[in-house]
Amino acid sequence: MRRTGTTRRRYATLATAMAVAGMLAGAPAGAQTAPLPALHVEGNRVVDATGADQPLQGVSVLAPEQNDVCPSCNSRPTSELVALAAEWGSDVVRLPVTEIGATTDLAAYDAEYIAPYVQQAVDLGVYVIVDLHLVRDYGDTAGAVPRSTVERFWEYIAPRYGDIPNVVFEVFNEPIDPASWATWKAYIQPVVDTIRVSAPDTLLLMGSPQWSTMLGGALSDPIDDDNTAYVYHLYPNQGAPTEALLDAKFGDAAEEIPVVVTEFGWNPPGAYSDSITAGTTTNWGVPFRSYLDARPWIGWQAWILDNFWKPQMFDADWNLLGGEHQGQFVRDWLAGAPNVSPCADHDAVGTSVTVSSARSAAYGGDNLTDGDCSDAGRWLSADGDATPTATIELAAAQEVSSVGVYSGYAGGSGVVLVDFTLEVRTAAGWQQVAAITGNTQAAREIPVGVSDVDGLRLVITDPAASTTEAGIARVHELAVHG
Template sequence: MLTSMRTSAKRSLRKVLTTVAALAAVTAALALPGPASADEAPASAPEASAAVPWLATEGNRVVDSSGNPVTLRGVSMIGPRHNYECTECNPQPMADHIARATDPARGWHSNVVRLPVTEWAPNDSLSLEDNIAQHVDPYVQQAVDLGVYIIVDFHRVQDYGTGGVPQDLVREFWEYVAPRYADIPNVLYEVYNEPINPDSWAQWKSYIQPVVDRVRALAPDNLILMGSPQWSTRLNGAVNDPIAGGNIVYVYHLYPNQGAATAAILDPKFGNAAEQIPVFLSEFGWNPAGEWSDPVTEGTTSGWGAPLREYLDARPHINWTAWAFDNYWKPQMYDHDWNLLGGEYQGQFIKQWLAELNG
C-alpha cells in the first residue's frame, strides 16, 4: 500500500538542517527532579524506581506485574538531537515537552512517551556513549521521576541487511543500551523504527532475531517493541512466525495515505493480528493539506482521526503513541509558537482523547 513517496516523506520528517546546537537548560516542570541540562547528563545510567510496575505480555495483552491488563497511550517526541534545528520555531527544552505531555494539570495524560534516538546530526562525531548520555539518559531519568513509561526507539528509516543498515550496527546500539536500563521498569525498547526492504518477514526475522537474543541476554525483563518491513507495516508475519524472546509487542505505523480508518481496511493491516498477538501503534498522525502535513500524513480529524479513535477505543488491547508531539516534525501537534492545533488538525483532538481515556 505504501510507495516510494513514503521514503521521501519520512526522510523529510527527519530532515537535518545545517547544524545541531547544544541542548539548552533542560529542567522538568512541576518542580519534579530532573537533570539541569542535557549537556550535563550523568555519566552513570539513570536510577531504577518502583513507581511503575514491570510490564509483560500475556496472550494479546500488555499486563502489569500483577497480571492486570494495561493499555499504553501517549505521544512520540522528536529526536532530542534535532530539537533546536527549526530556525523559525520558538524553541523549548525537550524536558519541557515530556513534562507537558504527561501533566494532567495541563490537560495531557500520556502514560508513555516515545523517544527517537538518531545519529543524523551533520558534521557530528558524537560517540554512541555520549549520544546516549546527552540525549537519552536525562529523559529516562525524567520518566522515572514522573512515573511514566518511556520507549527508547532506535530511529532508523532505512533498508536492513545487505545494502542497508548492517546487523552489527543494530547489535552495537543495543549491546550498549539494553543493559544500561535493564533494571528500570519504565523503559521499553523499540529495536528498529522503520526497516524498509527486503519486504519479507522471514528475512526480517533472520536479521533481527540475533539482535533480540542479545537484548534478552542483557535485559531479560524490558518490554520489546518489534517493527517489521515496509516502514513497520508487515506485523502479520508474527502471527504464525513470532520472534523468540518473550514479552514482545509488535509495532504498526499508520498514516492516512494507507487508506480510510475503517475496520474493513484496518483489520487486515493489524486489527485481526491484534486479536492474537500484542500490538502497538507507535506512530500515527494526520493534519489537513498545507504546511503542517505532507502526502503521507495528509488527513483530517473528522475524516480520518475520529474514525481511527472509534476503532481503537473499541480495541483497548491495542497500545499507541501519536506522532508527533512537536512544532515542526510533520504531522506536528503545535504550530511554531507552541499553540496547540485544533479543528481538523490533530493536536487538540489527541489531547482530549488522552484525557478522556487515561484521565
C-alpha cells in the same frame, strides 16, 4: 521460547530499583520516584506485574538531537515536552534516537540524549520507549543498515536500562526493504538475542518491513522471544480508517498477538502535513479513535508532540493546533474527553446566524451553527444569489484560533465551496483573515489567531465547481474554535 512468564526477574527490593534509577543522573537513590511495575506480554496483551492491562497510550516527542534543527521554529527543551506529555495524561513517552551509526560515541550520546529523559520519566511516573528511530533499508546492501550497527547500539543501551521497569525498547523503528518477514526475522533475531543477554525482562517492541506495516508475518513466524509486542504504523495515505481496513492492517492480528501502534497522525492538507499524513480529524481521527476505543488492549503513541516534524501538534510558536488538526484532539483523547468531530463540538454552536438567502426554511442559516454536520444540517443558498454570505454573531467576544468550513454533500462531486473569504469582527471593525481560491476540500480548517472576536462573516464568490449541479452554496457548518 527462551523464557517464560514464570521465570521473569523482579526487583528484590524497591530500594534496589530506586538506586538503579538514581545512578542515571548521579542523584541519591532516596530522591527518586519509585519505578513503575515492569511490563510483560500475556497472550495478546501487554500487562503489568499484577496482570492488569497496560496498553501504553501516549505520544512521541521530537528526537532530542533534532531539537534545534529548524531555524524558523521556536524550539523548546525536550524536558518540557516530556513533562507536557505527562501533563496531558500520557502513560508513555516515545523517545526517538535518530543519529546512530557505526562509529557513534554511544556513551556521549546516551548521556546527552537518552539518560536525562529516562530519569525524567521515572520521576514523572510514566513509561518511556527508547526508540531506535531508523528509517532505512536493512541488511548488507549499499546504503542499508548492517546488523552490526543495530547490535552495537543495543549492546550498549540494554545493560544501561534493562533493570529499569519504566523503560521499553523499540528495536528498529521502520525497516523498509527487503519486504520480507522471513528476511527481516533472520536479520533481527540475533539483535533480540543480544538484548536478552543483559536485559532479559524488558518489553520489546518489534517493527517490520515496509515502514512497519508487515506485522502479519509475526502471526505465523513470531520472533523467538516471549516478551515482544509487535508494531504497526498508520497514516492517512494508507486509506480511510474503516473497520475493514484496520482489521486487515493490524486489528485481526491484535486478536492473537500483542500490537502497539507506535506511530499515527494527521493534519489537514497544507503547511502542517504532506502526502503521507494529509487527513482530517472528522474523516480520519474520529473513526480511528473509535476503532481503538473499541479495542482498549491495543496500545498507541501519536506522532508527534512537536512544532517541526510533520504532522506536528503545534504551530511554530507553540499554539496548539485544533479543529481538523490533530493536536487538540490527541490531548483531549488522552484526557478521556468524548470522541467528537470538531464540526459538531465548537464555540459557536447555537449562536445567531444571518444569511443572504436560503433555498428553503429547512436549509436556513441556523444550520451553520447547529452542530449537525450531516446533509440534513446544511445551509443552502437560494438560486440566483451571486455572492452567498453568512454572518455569525458570537455570544461574547473571544479569541478565535481557527474556523472549520464544512461544505458540499455526501456523494456529491464538485459541490464544495471553491472561492470564498473569511472575515472577523473586533472592536476595530471587520478584517479579512483568509481568501481561499480553488478549494477542493470538504473540511477546510482556516487559521485565524485573532483575539476579541465577536462576529464572523463568510463571503462566497464561487460556490461550486460542478457544471451539472445547481450553482448554490452548500455549507454544513461554520465551526469556530477558540
